[in-house]
Amino acid sequence: YNWLLLPTFPDIAVISLMFEEAQYFAPVSTRDDGSIEVELGAGHPGFADPVYRARRNAIAALAVGYVPGTPIPTAEYTDQEHEVWALVSRELGRKHREYATAEYLRAAERLGLPAERIPQLQEVGELLEPLTGFRYVPAAGLVPLRDFYGVLADGLFHSTQYIRHHSTPLYTPEPDVIHEVIGHANALASDRYSRLYRLAGAAARRVEGKEALEFISKIFWFTMEFGVMTDQGELRAYGAGILSSYGEIEEFRGMDIRPLDIAAMGTTHYDITKYQDVLFRAESLEHLEDIVGGFWATCDDEVIARLIADVR
Ligand code: TIH
Ligand code: FE2
Numbered sequence: 001y002n003w004l005l006l007p008t009f010p011d012i013a014v015i016s017l018m019f020e021e022a023q024y025f026a027p028v029s030t031r032d033d034g035s036i037e038v039e040l041g042a043g044h045p046g047f048a049d050p051v052y053r054a055r056r057n058a059i060a061a062l063a064v065g066y067v068p069g070t071p072i073p074t075a076e077y078t079d080q081e082h083e084v085w086a087l088v089s090r091e092l093g094r095k096h097r098e099y100a101t102a103e104y105l106r107a108a109e110r111l112g113l114p115a116e117r118i119p120q121l122q123e124v125g126e127l128l129e130p131l132t133g134f135r136y137v138p139a140a141g142l143v144p145l146r147d148f149y150g151v152l153a154d155g156l157f158h159s160t161q162y163i164r165h166h167s168t169p170l171y172t173p174e175p176d177v178i179h180e181v182i183g184h185a186n187a188l189a190s191d192r193y194s195r196l197y198r199l200a201g202a203a204a205r206r207v208e209g210k211e212a213l214e215f216i217s218k219i220f221w222f223t224m225e226f227g228v229m230t231d232q233g234e235l236r237a238y239g240a241g242i243l244s245s246y247g248e249i250e251e252f253r254g255m256d257i258r259p260l261d262i263a264a265m266g267t268t269h270y271d272i273t274k275y276q277d278v279l280f281r282a283e284s285l286e287h288l289e290d291i292v293g294g295f296w297a298t299c300d301d302e303v304i305a306r307l308i309a310d311v312r
Helices: 012-021 050-064 079-099 102-111 121-132 145-154 177-188 191-206 210-225 262-267 285-298 301-311
Strands: 028-030 036-038 135-138 156-159 228-231 234-237 256-259 278-282
Touching: 028 050, 036 050, 079 102, 079 177, 102 121, 102 177, 102 191, 121 135, 121 177, 121 191, 145 156, 145 191, 145 210, 156 177, 177 191, 191 210, 191 285, 210 262, 210 278, 210 285, 210 301, 228 285, 262 285, 262 301, 278 285
Parallel strands: 135 156, 228 278, 256 278
Antiparallel strands: 028 036, 228 234
């Protein structure tokens, strides 16, 4: 799964910088003729597949041309793309019953995503909005941390629209529409999880420094992306990154599971290109709301600077 680190991909330092800055996204640029190009590294499973590359470029162009406040442009997915969704949806459906929290399962039930075809992001927003007020916004590539998190406070979620390459359905280090929708939209359909997303957004807006913003984003990573909790007497996942990968979901119970701790989560390093080997466990949803929700609701630059100083 380390295709991003293969030699022809820009440069390890640049990549790790990008990981610190935001989640991983392939760079998107505009050619001289105005067309949009997504740069896939030579180790990317879609690198040598001209059909896939053309799809990535076409889908990125939709997001680049998106005008906020208007309906999200429709992506005309191919049969092969719908098949990837259907396969992953089927595999995850089974595994979620065993590994996802009751709150996530209930929320997924009430959202009612299609299992056989990729839903349009516009449609996802229309399903979500009456439930928790969240809507989707298309993103072509890297969204600056402050924007990505900040607008969560307004009930907006930035989402990629492309789907992972058909040769690697079980895991991708690149967030794709399966991750954004099966992982995040199902969670955003829960009143309680969606409130936590909004609190993360409010926290990101409140702080001024880059260090504080990164600290908040790491807590988000170890909770809303890769969080696990004791639920029905066993370890279950509520994090979107675990719940969107039918490879990783089989492994998380065997990882290094640590107690929920704000200072530890905010300062622990992670590598987005592999299965997460350090996870933080909440003892219940109430515990998560108390500790993490409580922190996001009140934290500021000063509090965070003190926490970081104490860890050092
Ligand atoms: N690894 C996830 C998946 O395969 O669905 C996608 C990502 C989650 C978080 C960052 S990338
Ligand atoms: Fe995510």
